[in-house]
Amino acid sequence: MTKHFVRGLPALMLVLALPFAASAADANGAASKQIATAGAHAGMALGAADLATTHAHLHHVVNCLVGPSGKGFDxxxxxxxxxxxxxxxxxxxxxxxxxxxxxxxxxxxxxxxxATTLDAAHADAKKAMESLQAK
Structure with missing residues (x-):
């Protein structure tokens, strides 16, 4: 019996570890999707023609980064x-x-x-986008 237990131990450890590994992978995948979406909205803010639209996309960046329970979520x-x-x-x-x-x-x-000017808001959007795109 001990022999079977010892042989089965690695398989048991793998089975027990899989849910934790899957959970970590899901969290990293979720973060990656949100980072990509935030980066896209930083780019949209950078390309916006007016301050209100730039601010709207920057709000989207903040919301993606902090999440619905986070400080600064609007x-x-x-x-x-x-x-x-x-x-x-x-x-x-x-x-x-x-x-x-x-x-x-x-x-x-x-x-x-x-920011109260479009140029200043664009400059900050560019910095945010660069941070989000960095690897």
Whole structure:
């Protein structure tokens, strides 16, 4: 009996580990989707012809990064990442390099929301987009 237990132990360990690995993969996939969506909206903000549209897309960036329960989430603005995860920053938890990029992008997007000129908002949108596209 001990012999069968020892032989089956690696298989048992694999079966027990799979749900955790799948969960981690899902979280990383969710973060990646939200990062890509936030990056697309940073690009839309950069290409917007007026300040109101730029601000609208920067709100979308913030919403994708912080998620519906996060500080700075604006329920009045659209949430293009709805249903993708808990927010890219939350879903990337544990990957310090990615978290740092996301926090930098969040700061840039929030700075852009405070901008009173189109050029300043575009400059912040560009920085946010670059942070989101960095690998």
């Amino acid at each position: 329920a009045k603005a659209a949430d293009p990442c709805k249903g993708m995860g808990q927010g890219a920053i939350v879903d990337a938890k544990g990957d310090t390099a990615v978290e740092a990029r996301l926090h930098a992008a969040l700061g840039d997007a929030q700075q852009g929301l405070k």
